[in-house]
Amino acid sequence: MKTKLAPGSKPLSSSFGIGQLVAAATALLVAGCILTAFQFVSLRQSLVDDVQVQAALVADNVAAPMMFRDQQTASETLRTFRPPPYLMSIMVYDRQGKQFAAFAASGAAPDEYEVARLLASGSEESLSRIVAIKPVEYRSQDLGHVIVIASTARVWSGLLRYDGLFGTAAVGALFVAALVILKTKARMAKAEARLDYLAYTDPVTELANRRATYDTLAAQIIMQEKEGRQLALLIVDLDNFKAVNDTAGHSAGDALLRMVGEILRSVVRESDVVGRIGGDEFAVVAAPVRDRVEALTIAGRMADAFGRSFDLDGQQVFATASIGISLFPDDSRTLSGLVSSADIALYHAKAAGKNRFAEFRPEMTLETQRRVRIERELRRAMECGELEVHYQPQFDCASKRIVGAEALLRWPHPEDGPISPAEFIPVAEECGLINEIGRWVLVRACSDAAAWCRATATALTVAVNVSARQLVDDGFIGHVQEALRESGLPPEQLELELTESLLMEDVDKALEFMNTVRSLGIRLSIDDFGTGYSSLAYLQSFPINQLKIDRSFIRLLPNAGYTIASAVIALARGFNLSVVAEGVEEPAQLAWLQAAGCDVVQGFLLGRPMPGLAMHALLQLEQVESRIDAAWSETAKSSPLILRESG
């Protein structure tokens, strides 16, 4: 997409040029005026000084002739006196004010009235001429006056020359300035275009960035509203980007992002906008769309394009994406409403197992609100000790005795009633509270199990569920050891239940974790077996003790589901693992499992999850029953003897 300026903003370079040139010209003009005025004053002053000197010279030279009233010599002196061209007339007057001698260069001598006025004023300076009057003295005797009149033409011509020169220089300077401005303007326009590009483009994928995408969305909302049409916003989030980045490296991560950009571009129209709005989050603004079906079709095309492996510089990476869809105007008429609706839908797509798309439904908002409430309430419940651990007994198929118990969290909410762990565990996982909760369950389960064992002298196994967040928590193993140490439960009586999908998320990390756990003597069990990827190759390399067939297969027994159930049992035999069947509700299911060689069973048929005290009582009861059983069989064996003795 070609990125463009934000609406309403004008490039700086477009307003740069003429204005600067006009400013420079004005500055030159002002400077020219000041310099001209200065030049005028100095030229004129030098003329005034010259005229004064000339007048003094004349006064000196005519003093002697005047002393002797020798008019002829005085006139000759004036004639031989070579006056500079700017002097218009030189006149000598005696003490009585009568002309004694005169010389007029231009032939225009002042009349007698003017002379009288000049003599009375002493001097005159006007724009056209300068008059200097000097007394003629001989030995302090006043003989008369010399009047020298000079034209200011010299000043004006000097000023004209000066201004001509200055004007030429100014025009030259302006020309150079214009050239520089033009060049700067071109450079500015280029830099601006680059900045503009950077401000609106994602540097990795070269798609529109978050700002540009939302600008487009805002503009499209206005446009489609005017035309009475609909538009779709699709937010696409990669499911396993962090894993790709961590394992394949950042350059592979960038390559994947670019590929995703290309995929998204390839499934939408040229006019639709594809942008990267976050680390691994993309948005598509499809405008206009006819209806919801068209939006879902686009999402379907996207989903089809994912879910395969991508070649990133020779590395094969499997990538899936989750997509949230919102529609204008049905889901919201505003930008923020559309974005949050698509976000909520995306959240639901993720929660439903990722690698899928979800369109926004109004109920989703309620669900999201409930989720937020659960998160808040869960923190409180944890602090107030509202959570409980219940135990579901596990029975050995052969001996029919309790051999273990699975620890299951219970949350009896004071207002809402019991909240299922299936609902609050995912919330706890997402907000990180699971580490704290999981640690607490571990401590409780270990100490309860240790107490039962002491009371009943049986080696019972307690199974604790472990979630993905706990697996990557570096302190987890330490907490397990601490729980065992504090309770005194032998490690082989603790069993950790991990799900397949959890192990497949980061196989290397999971293997490392499992090896550490096994080296401590703790048992490992794969929960919900059969619902995940079930890779046989991995199963062989995982150091596990047990498989738990998922409830969904047991539920179908004995009429269906036996293919998978018997396959899992055979698989477990092959790998020398024990098998637990969970969710046994019907006697027929139990019978089938016993016949098929299942080791352990767990389900409502044999015992629902119960509080620790109830479990304790059950174990004691079982012990009493077994003692009675044993006593009876002993009695049966010895009764003939007794009879004989009594008889």
Ligand code: C2E
């Ligand atoms: P799960 O690990 O698969 O636990 C077994 C679930 O099956 C339990 O549900 C249990 O009450 C139920 N169940 C057992 N027998 C029967 C039966 O005969 N019929 C039926 N219909 N259900 C049966 P629950 O207690 O609701 O737990 C749900 C999930 O929550 C668990 O599934 C587990 O994944 C998670 N969970 C529970 N407690 C914890 C915990 O302490 N930590 C973690 N990480 N997850 C937990």
Ligand code: CA
């Ligand atoms: Ca479990």
Ligand code: CA
């Ligand atoms: Ca299970």
